[in-house]
Amino acid sequence: MGVFVSIWDKLFGEEDKNFKILILGLDQAGKTTILEKIQGKMDGEPVPTIGYNHQKVRMRNVSLDAWDLSGQERMRKIWKHYFVDTGGIIFVIDCTDFDRIEIAKDELNYLLAEPELMNIPILILANKQDIPEAMGVSQLRKNLGVVEEEHKRRIKIQESSAIQDEGLDAGFEWLVKILTNEEDDE
Template sequence: MGVFVSIWDKLFRKEDNNFKILILGLDRAGKTTILEKIQGKMEGEPVPTIGYNHQKVVMRNVSLDVWDLSGQETMRKIWKHYFVDTGGIIFVIDCTDCSRIELVRDEMNYLLAEPELLEIPILILANKQDIPEAIGVDNLRKSLGIVEEEHKRPIKIQEASAIQDEGLDSGFEWLIKILSNEEDDD
């Protein structure tokens, strides 16, 4: 009987399959490009986000209410106003912009310490891996000082190239598994 109820819940309880997701990161990291790629809507050059983009994305019968927030300094100050009811965070890093890696680390530490986000899963997309001078995931992990196992939340650092559409599907799949309380194979 328990298996039947579990399957029934997964198939028909809509509220359990709808999650608010924030896409955060510094300006020019590729947040909007990632959102457009995951929706299959990429047309031409991406335009910098002023304020936010809000889209519904459905993957694997899970509805994601995605908020792509601008990463400009003035806008980062208001990110906290979007934290209410957040199910997950996708933090995008421009891995070719080594001059701002300390600023990225500061923003990550802010998110990791934010009381409203203490148990929220974080997918870190190490973007622009298609560019030869991009910092690799191991070096990024060291630069950020993040050890995924030390946190009380699921954290995954995923290599990605938004332009090449690489790493996005596996990153989103991981996040959906976590949000849906499925076993993670990683």
């Protein structure tokens, strides 16, 4: 009976949708912690990513093929090799790293200007909101100079705290809605 149900679901059931997403940002922004938290796998202290971390994330009937790429300066040069067939980008910013906000802005602008990524939705996770001195969304928006209409694509800035698992579900839900054309007008 189980085999029949499985075949029936494949023939007549709702097919899983698959999307490749890139999780990018400077080193120590919280990319790996976010990926582990969204999957409920966080145990212990996260280890900095050297190279990449590749995992599947399932939400509803959607499978996200997530590539968490290292944000170390020398490794950012390889990001472009992962752009092919990308459906969405999650750009993580450490909102307590005031010294490197200009570098984060430059990297985000690089992504926004990349022809291969035109019309790709971008979720900006304003991470580390659990720390009192973290810049909020309005300050981050000002520092980044991000205006969705300028780039003709969907961009959302979502406050988050990877450590406290806050804002992650809302951000990922927004991205899934955009990717599956279920978007709402926020």
